[in-house]
Amino acid sequence: MLSVRESTTREVRVLDGLWRLYVPSPAEDALALQQGALPGTREVPVPASLNDLFADPAVRDHVGRYWYQRSALVPHSWAGERVILRFGSVTQSAAVFIDDELVTEFKGGYMPFEVDVTEQVSPGASFRLSVAVDNRLDNTSIPPGELGVNAAGKPSQEYKHDFYNYAGIHRSVYLYTRPHKFIEDVTVSTDIEGGTGVVNWSVEVKCTDDQACGRQDLEVTVLDEAGNLVAEGGSENQGSLRIADATFWTPGVGGMYQLRLRLLQDGEVRDEYIQPFGIRTVEVREGKFLINGREFYFTGFGMHEDHETIGKGHSNAHMVQDFELLSWIGANSLRTSHYPYAEEFMDYCDRHGIVVIDETPAVGLNWGITGGIIGGSTGGTYEEGHVDAGTAAQHRLEIERLIARDKNHPCVVLWSIANEPDTAVPEARDYFEPLVELTRELDPTRPVGYVNVMFAPYDRCTISDLFDVLMLNRYWGWYVNSGDLESAEINWTAELEGWTQKYPAKPIIITEYGADTVAGLHSIFDQPFTEDYQVAYLEMNSRVFDKFDSVIGEQMWNFADFQTKTGYARVDGNKKGAFTRDRRPKAAARYLRGRWHSLAPAAYGRRDSHSA
Structure with missing residues (x-):
């Protein structure tokens, strides 16, 4: 799915701001609430999670639908254009109404969705926009969950992942125009031949009525970051261009171009779309991970979209602060644990050369553990009502959507199709083998992992x-x-020796290692939960990593403390962060800063040797 971008043929209005909010009781007919103004006067910001905003446990702990509503105006100037309504994400699912009409439903809390509302709105007039935001998870959700009723007779929600089930409209909402004949999709892939960059494109064109579907020509040009024309191509919907003395997308640096696509009819531009891209190659060869033919060593974190007050809501200010801290600490990469992040986040990684392991929301596919702690529900993982055919169908959709959205980002070097599933049983192979095949079919240019x-x-x-x-x-x-x-240290070393011997050609990235740490707690002993223990723990792990050439990356868990569901094992959240939740460094942050800067003498961040 193409991102929303303004061009000479597309106008965009952002519908962020304060919306009306209503939390219905279980007895209310929720699907009738869009008829007229919502009851009450409560307002909620978009984008943001709603759970931490209100001094009312009935809001935070509600299981079911929350209702959002606002009015929006369609400009007079949009007459004759198609009008599209787009949501960056609604967690976990949404039903969208224009006035009293249901216009779309979407299940999947971390992906964008859009709907053509041309027939439901009128240029020069306002309309009522209502959204039923549903936070419920079941075994057909990704991530999955279990619904029930507590002893008091209220709906209850159980889930298997170790981060809080924040709800809300978490990313921006757009109203934008699109011509009747338009560029629906574009796929860009690149190669390098000496100093020349090879750019391959494939474009899909669609029309909404027969009148628009006449003959068209496609004008393809490439602009550099300064806006200079560096290449231009033919009029076919797929083709290839060569850029001499190209700037290659480089870890730690970036280096972007723009593919400008114009649909021409009778010499006039009918649609224009500009797709950013970077020229780079990715390859796994002989146990190494190569970017542009050079070995890459991953340093960084698993992260979360998680901040005080706004929860999982996207904020450019918080995003920039996090990236400044990543730069300060010497991180060259991250994993989008455990779901796709906002499109603005991915664009930032492109521009600044941050390497990304891009992960689906498939976390919690393990009935034997709950949030990383032993003691999950009874029964096996791969059985009816747990991880079954319904789960697999949604998992397949999540992979398709992730690749469709992020395939053109040069920052994405590896697809991660699941986090910590149950793979110690034979049934796991029947579940995952078709998903691996699907991922490779959709994108043969990147490695695949879990x-x-x-x-x-x-x-x-x-x-x-x-x-x-x-x-x-x-x-x-x-x-x-x-x-x-x-x-x-002894046991960890022995396990890595086992992995290396069994899979000598596969590189290993340590995607999580960490210890919960209370900021400010110290001891002269190696006492768990102290900052001293966290540093000693990291030092031990570093010694183990440095023994193995097969280890080509280390991503500590986690970048910052984050909120989880309640429980005795998580007092005010997971505290494995190198930074506190309000982004203050623990002693571990300075240890990692020293190590990672010493491991990255060049922009590629790889080690010159494996000495401790």
Whole structure:
């Protein structure tokens, strides 16, 4: 799906701001609430999560639909154009109404969706926009959950992932115009031949009525970052261009071009779309991860879209602060754990050369654990009502949507199709093999991986051979051998030796390792939860990583403390961050800053040697 971009043929209005909010009781007929103004006077900001905004537990703890509403005006000048309504994300699902008419429904809390509302709105007039935001998760959701009723007779929600189930309209809402004949999609791939960049494109054109579907020509040009024309091509819907002395997209630097596409009819521009792209190659070869033919060593974090007050709502100010801290600490990469991040976030990574492991929302596909803690629900993972055919169908959709949205981002170098699923059982292979095949079919240009949980080591995992890269979440010294770093180091080393021997051609990225740490808590001993222990823990892990050439990256868990569901194991959230939730550095941040800057003498961030 193409991002919303203004051009000479497309106008955009942003519908962010304060919307009306109503939280219905379970007894109310929720689907009739769009008829007229919502009851009450409560307002809610868009984009933002709503859970932390109100001093009312009935809002925070509500299970079911929340109702959002506002009015919007269609400009007179939009007469004759198609009018499109687009949401960046609504978590976890949405039903959208124009006045009293249901215009679309969408399930999937981290992906954009849009609907043509030309027939429901009128240029020069206002309309009432109502959205039923539903936070419920079941086994057909990605991530999955279980619904029930508590002892008091109220709806309850259980889920398997270790981050809070924030709800709301989390990203911007747009109203934009599109011509009747328009560029629906574009796919860009690139190659490098010496100093020449090769740019391949494929364009899909669509029309909304027969009158618009006459003959057209496609004008293709490439502009550099300064807006200079550097290449131009033919009029076909697919083709290739060559750019001599090209600027290649480089980790830590960036380097972007723009593919300008114009649909021409009778010499006039009918539609224009500008697609940013970068020229780079990605390859896994002989146990190494290569970007532009050079070895790359990942340093960075698993992260979360999580901030105080706004929860998972996108904020450009918070985003820039986080990227400044990533630069300060020496991180060259991140994983979008455990869902796709905002489009603005991905664009920023493109422009600034941040390498991204792009992950689907497939977290919690493991009935034996709950939020990283042993003690999940009874029963197996791959059975009816748990992870079954309905789960797989939604998982397939999430992979298709992720690749459709992010395929043109040069920052994305690896697809992660799941985090910590149950892969120590034979049924996992039947579930995942078709999803791996789908991912490769949709995008043959990038490696494919998944993130392996500690309970499925090299001698038990049934699916690791299907993937290009091994990504391991390991907590030796925390969940296992807690407080005993000497034993943890021995056991961790032995496990990595096992992975390396079984899969000698597959590079290994440590995608999670961490210890919960209370900021300001210290001890002269290696005491868990202290800042001192967190640093000692990281030092131990670093020694283990440096023993293995097969380890080509380390992404600490987590960038910052984040909110989780309540429970005795999570007092005010997960505290494994190098930074607190309000972005103050712990002692671990300075340790990582020293290590990662020393490992990155060049922009590619790779180590010159594996010495400690």
